Amino acid sequence: MRVDLPEQLPPRPPEESVVMTAGRVDADAEFSAFVRAASPELGRVAWYLCGDPVRAEDLLQHALLRTYLAWARVRNDDPVAYTRRILSNARIDGWRKGRREALTAPLAMPEPSADDGAAARAERDLLGRALRALPPQQRRVVVLRHVLDLSEADTAAELGVSVGTVKSTASRGLARLRELLAEPSGPTPPGRSTR
Structure with missing residues (x-):
């Protein structure tokens, strides 16, 4: 049955x-x-x-x-x-x-599945590197709000913070992601210098 x-x-x-x-x-x-x-x-x-x-x-x-x-x-x-x-x-x-x-070293990133194209792998790798460069609170808000597409209220409820905190943290996180993704060499993993 x-x-x-x-x-x-x-x-x-x-x-x-x-x-x-x-x-x-x-x-x-x-x-x-x-x-x-x-x-x-x-x-x-x-x-x-x-x-x-x-x-x-x-x-x-x-x-x-x-x-x-x-x-x-x-x-x-x-x-x-x-x-x-x-x-x-x-x-x-x-x-x-x-x-x-x-955090994981860039070369130790998980392997994508075989059916992904090279462009999709490169884009996912770049996004993963940029997300890892964000501070933990910004990363959590950006992942819940924009990767999982939760509403501001749902994100606030899941994290136990106010909607205003979600808005401001998401705004700062997205601004930082834009900066990181605009860098010609891509985001630098935390703890490494670019010199």
Whole structure:
């Protein structure tokens, strides 16, 4: 018997089905379907927030674990938004613990998929370098507001700041991105001098 998932979850490939146990949807099977469908998007968010693929994987695993623990409560709402908020909050918690930002070297950037064109790879690499050069707060706001296309109110709610803070931080972040992307040699990774 096939059971459709709530509209908020990304669609599942047709060959998958949700397991029924005593007339109820098996929560583990439903969560597994959610993870398969949402992991690519959430992985990109984690990578943009961290700038390091290893830390992004750790952050994503942490967020998925917390989502799993709250699955009964969030499955009928918007589990992708819930997990994105966990990603953002967990990243903030990492900064608060006094950790230093250690970003990936430009040559260690993740490899794009084989079906991407050279121009798309170059553009994504340039954007990734420019985002990594932004301060952490600006990077978070720019990623949530402009890469994920969240509204100012949604971005403010996810980060726990005011809408005015989102507006001013996004404005400064975009201005800095424009500067970085206009540089003829491209953005310089943080901590390196151009001399």
